[in-house]
Amino acid sequence: MFQPNMFESHHLFDMTPRSPESDDLGKLRDDDYETKSGTETMEAPSGDDQDPNQRPKKKRYHRHTQRQIQEMEAFFKECPHPDDKQRKELSRELGLEPLQVKFWFQNKRTQMKAQHERHENQILKSENEKLRAENNRYKEALGNATCPNCGGPAALGEMSFDEQHLRIENARLREEIDRISGIAAKYVGKPLSSLSHLSPHLSSRSLDLGGFGNLGTQSSGYVGEMYGSGDLLRSVSGPSEADKPMIVELAVAAMEELMRMAQAGEPLWSTPSENSSDHQSLNEDEYLRTFPRGIGPKPLGLKSEASRESAVVIMNHINLVEILMDVNQWSSVFCGIVSRAMTLEVLSTGVAGNYNGALQVMSAEFQVPSPLVPTRENYFVRYCKQHPDGTWAVVDVSMENLRTTPISKCRRRPSGCLIQELPNGYSKVIWVEHVEVDDRSVHNLYKPLVNSGLAFGAKRWVATLDRQCERLASSMASNIPAGDLCVITSPEGRKSMLKLAERMVTSFCTGVGASSAHAWTTLSATGSDDVRVMTRKSMDDPGRPPGIVLSAATSFWIPVPPNRVFDFLRDENSRNEWDILSNGGLVQEMAHIANGRDPGNCVSLLRVNSANSNQSNMLVLQESCTDSTGSYVIYAPVDIVAMNMVLSGGDPDYVALLPSGFAILPDGPGLSGGGILEVGSGGSLLTVAFQILVDSVPTAKLSLGSVATVNSLIKCTVERIKSAVMCENA
Structure with a gap:
């Protein structure tokens, strides 16, 4: 409960006198922190009516009528925290004292909170048991691991890729169980020590799992899961x-x-x-x-x-x-x-x-x-x-x-x-x-x-x-004039396509950084051009295709101004110079939505006309955006039937996307032609990231061949970009 003098203690700041208006934060409702009381009032004879030789009569409780309860229940659904004015009005309508109304609402809130906690407790206990069972299954699999060459117990550096994957997954589950148990302990009183039977060496997130063995120079390391463990959030x-x-x-x-x-x-x-x-x-x-x-x-x-x-x-x-x-x-x-x-x-x-x-x-x-x-x-x-x-x-x-x-x-x-x-x-x-x-x-x-x-x-x-x-x-713009391009003029189609592009950009951004939720793994040791990879299992997510997704990213410096790199990557006419997956086909912009004053801010629907007549054409959704501190070019292959639905105003949430693309940042303030320090006048810091579905079965095991293929793909793309923009800048 907040005390009236709460601003007079615990001074974390050297506070200066303030006007009353500056303290309106302190107006938190007292209702939220006051002690709960009964909802029924008691009636007893007054002192004048009592016989001193008789024992006092048992106090008689006043119970609310069915109508009073129904009225307050209906009001509670609309407003569980009525203010003084609302309580007085209710008391007049129902023939109750304001204090009775106040206590009834307090008890009702307490009752709802208790029901919610019981429900949450059941969910937590169920999740805890599932994690415990899965953890034991992984432990058993690890305990039975054998060396593929001699049949003996597997040494740490000789583990197969699947076994290494199990070790990472097991460590994640161990920390997930700790987290769930800590929450559940609030409700069921189960101490964390009850989990002491689990192996203590699994509590560390960082596991030294060695290499893959004789994989040549293509890859050295292991692939981590895209899961958080021990992170703040x-x-x-x-x-x-x-x-x-x-x-x-x-x-x-x-x-x-x-x-x-x-x-x-x-x-x-x-x-x-x-x-x-x-x-x-x-x-x-x-x-x-x-x-x-x-x-x-x-x-x-x-x-x-x-x-x-x-x-x-x-x-x-x-x-x-x-x-x-x-x-x-x-x-x-x-x-x-x-x-x-x-x-x-x-x-x-x-x-x-x-x-x-x-x-x-x-x-x-x-x-x-x-x-x-x-x-x-x-x-x-x-x-x-x-x-x-x-x-x-x-x-x-x-x-x-x-x-x-x-x-x-x-x-x-x-x-x-x-x-x-x-x-x-x-x-x-x-x-x-x-x-x-x-x-x-x-x-x-x-x-x-x-x-x-x-x-x-x-x-x-x-x-x-x-x-x-x-x-x-x-x-939100309306009355969009149609130009030379196939500009989307339908408000519903524009809204759906922009919503789909927004989800694509968000998915790209949350999967490319060095988040504590990501277990990036380095596949090559070539200095600044290290390729980082991680995997994600996609299941029951209408926004992503089901299966195992491999994310790969690398960042490097290039001595070309960011605006030139951005213009090169977003231009459909130069796409076949770097996009290996387009197979040299002609790229044509089919639809276009302008997103701001800068012509680089736009959402486009591209069609890749295959150079091979035996292959079908491909559609690509692309958003490019730029400002004074950085630029993005993000794209994803999309299904033709799904895009027709989106362009007609359909729900874009069920269109499966795996975004790839580029983040282009300045390498710091540089000197412009006039000798004034200016953002982006020097070189560029370019991040290239791919998300590729390597297996359509979520429970399948990731093959080393898939890792090597993605590694080669991203390195080849980087070399093509460097070659093209360096020649253009020369």
Whole structure:
């Protein structure tokens, strides 16, 4: 239960006096935290009516009538948390006291919560038993493993590929059982020690499994599963009741800091000049003087990254706030940056029917589209507030200090954005990114990009938002004139095709980064051109073909500006120069949807006319998008019948896709022709990624031949791209 003096203790920030309006976050409903009481009132004779020589009569309970219960049940379905006014109105209608109504709703909420917990408990126990049985099956398979050459027990370095695969799967199951058991222990009291019979050596995620044996130079290593184990997003639970007052105080103080950080000038922020990068940088000494407490001193080994950027975007402020406060929309709009995210608990939904005062605890993973840059995981609180001048602000701040965990490799100081309403549906956005991170695991190729702030900084967030706002505006456009190309003019067809392309882009972005949910494995040791692979079993997913999918990705540097690489890869006329799967056939654009001001932002439907008359033609869905911080060209083969359905406005969710493509990033700020530092005027960091269905049976075993084939495919594609763009740039 929140105490009235919760802002007077646990001062994580050096807080300055605030106006009453700044504390509207504290208006969390008392109903949510008060002690539950009975729903029935008792009647007893007054003191004047009692006989002192008689024992007091047993108190008589007042039970609600059937009508009263039915009315309150109906109201509960619409509003389980009535306010004072609603309770008084109900009490008048039903002939009850307001306190009786209040207690009835409290008990009803308690009853619903108990039913939900019982149901969840049954699901958890069932899942636990299934995992335990599957784990034992894998243990038995491993125990019976024999050497294929001599028939004796298999040595670790001589295991077959299938046995290595079982070891990886077993380790994943072991950690999954631990996670489920930890959750189930809350409800059934089963201690984690009950799982001590499992082999202790399976608890490590990192297994040294040796090589494949005599596979030549094509591949050396093992293929990992695309599953998470021990990662933040699956292990962090919501905050405890004792933490909530501190979270409220933390969020309010973070909002104050964000407002000052967004609006301050020099000396807190240095103004960019002709000889510096094109984003504002933070004066750390001045920051520490201005905010001496904050969330505590910077931990040893972490480096500060701070940036600020502003832009005018084509979206109204209400929709922008909704995107930021809805974790699904936020993850979708920023899919190139947010690889995974979830809301752990909503502490406040806001007031007056909007997000003013909304507060939620979240965890998220941030990425750069390359397997060479580790993702950044954060556990944080997000707070939204409308200020008296009409400006909306959304702030994030890390909460690692409120839980006992290993030292974090990344934490967010107050970061977020201010949104100011402009005429004609536009908004001005001021974005602040301020993190402390251990970036020592970043590959040398990407260090200049990360150190410049272009990889995770405010400029990338704002550029992505601006591009996505244009995309959304184009999807709602009407009266599209038909041009020379087969432009899709049907609103239903445009909407379905854009929705399908959005899912394709999201699937590509979430599968190409170095997420903790991915077990990438290196197949070759050629320096920067290492190929990373992982597998995924696709079952009962209408958006993917069933079977075993092999994902392969590699990142490399090329001395060609990003815009030239982007134009080359998105142009259907040059596709046969790099696309091995098109077999030299002529590529023709059949349909086109413009996605913004830049002609490179578009969704296309391509037809690959096979050079061999005996082969059927192929359709390819492609989306290309570009902004000042990076570009993408993402594509996937699609079924002709399914695309006809989509173009007529049908549901695109059941179209199976396996996206492949390219992420093109600048190698850091470079000098333009005028001698001014400019993004993308130097070379390019290019990530090439393929997803290929290697077996249509999900339970089949992955063959080494499939791995070698995909490895050769991606290397050949890389060489073709290098040869073509280098000649073009010469």
